[in-house]
Amino acid sequence: MIWVVLYMLLFGGGDASLARPFERVRPAVQKAVVEPARLAKAEAILTQVDEALAEHRAQREQAFAAWCELAKRRDVTKAELQARIEACAAANAAFDARLVELRFALRDVLTRAEWQQVFPAPK
Amino acid sequence: MHAMPLAPSVGGRRLAALVAVAALVGCASHAATPREQLAAAFAELRSEIPRRVAEPAQQASLTALADELEQLVAEAAAAREAAAQRLRALHADHDAPRAAFEAALREIRAGNQRRAERAMAIRAEAASRLDDAMWLEVERFRALALRAALDLPGTGEGAP
Numbered sequence: 001m002i003w004v005v006l007y008m009l010l011f012g013g014g015d016a017s018l019a020r021p022f023e024r025v026r027p028a029v030q031k032a033v034v035e036p037a038r039l040a041k042a043e044a045i046l047t048q049v050d051e052a053l054a055e056h057r058a059q060r061e062q063a064f065a066a067w068c069e070l071a072k073r074r075d076v077t078k079a080e081l082q083a084r085i086e087a088c089a090a091a092n093a094a095f096d097a098r099l100v101e102l103r104f105a106l107r108d109v110l111t112r113a114e115w116q117q118v119f120p121a122p123k
Numbered sequence: 124m125h126a127m128p129l130a131p132s133v134g135g136r137r138l139a140a141l142v143a144v145a146a147l148v149g150c151a152s153h154a155a156t157p158r159e160q161l162a163a164a165f166a167e168l169r170s171e172i173p174r175r176v177a178e179p180a181q182q183a184s185l186t187a188l189a190d191e192l193e194q195l196v197a198e199a200a201a202a203r204e205a206a207a208q209r210l211r212a213l214h215a216d217h218d219a220p221r222a223a224f225e226a227a228l229r230e231i232r233a234g235n236q237r238r239a240e241r242a243m244a245i246r247a248e249a250a251s252r253l254d255d256a257m258w259l260e261v262e263r264f265r266a267l268a269l270r271a272a273l274d275l276p277g278t279g280e281g282a283p
Contacts, residue, residue, distance in 0.1 A: 017207040081243050085239050089235070103224075115217045119214060121212065
C-alpha cells in the first residue's frame, strides 16, 4: 500500500540515518586506533551502538506491523493514525538521542586524525 | 462521495503496480531510475482514470489526488536522502557540536510530521473515493509492498 511506503519514507529511514556511519566501521576503528586501552573503549561503544540498533530494528518491525494493520482499515480515524505516528516518532527520537550520545562518546575516545580516518567526510 | 468507479481487479492491479514501484524509490539497480519508475507508474495510473471514469469532474479530482500523492512520495524520498546526507556530513565533522545534531534532527522530524499530515489528508480522500472491493483488492498486495518497503535502502537494514 502506498501508505506503507509513505510510512517507511517518513519514519522508517530518516532517523536511522544516524546509524549509517556506524555500520561496518569496526574494522576501520581497529585499524586506526593502535593503543589497546583506547581501542577497547572504542569497541565497547561500538558494541553499544550495535545493541541500540538491534533494539531499534526490533521495535521498528513491531511498529511497522502495527502500522500495516491500522493502515489497511478503510475506516481508521485520523486520531488513530496520529497516535501511531506519534508513537513511532517518539521511538525514533529516543533512538536518535541514544546514538548522538554514543557518537560523542566515541569522538571523545578517538583522536581527530583517527576520527577523520574512520569517518571520512562525504564527497 | 461516490465510490471510485474503476473496476476493482484492474484498478487494484494498477494501484499495486504503483505501490510496488513507489516502494522501490531509492533502488538504483534497474535500468530506469527510481524517479523514472515512479513517474511511469503514476502516469499509468493517471492514464487509466479517463478509461474507467466517465464523469469529467470525477476524473479531475482523481487525477489531482494522484498528482498530489506522486508529489508527496517524491518529496518524502528526496527529504529522506537529504536528511541522510546532512547527518552523514555532521557525523564526519569531528568538531560538530551536539546542538547541530539536535537542530538537524528537529528539522528532519518537523518535515516528516508535515508530510505525515499531508499523507493522512490524501489517505482520507482516497478512502472516501474507493469502494470496499477496490480497497480490499489493493490490500491483497500489502505483503508485497511491505517486503519492498523494508528493502528500501537506508532503512537501517544494513544499507550504508
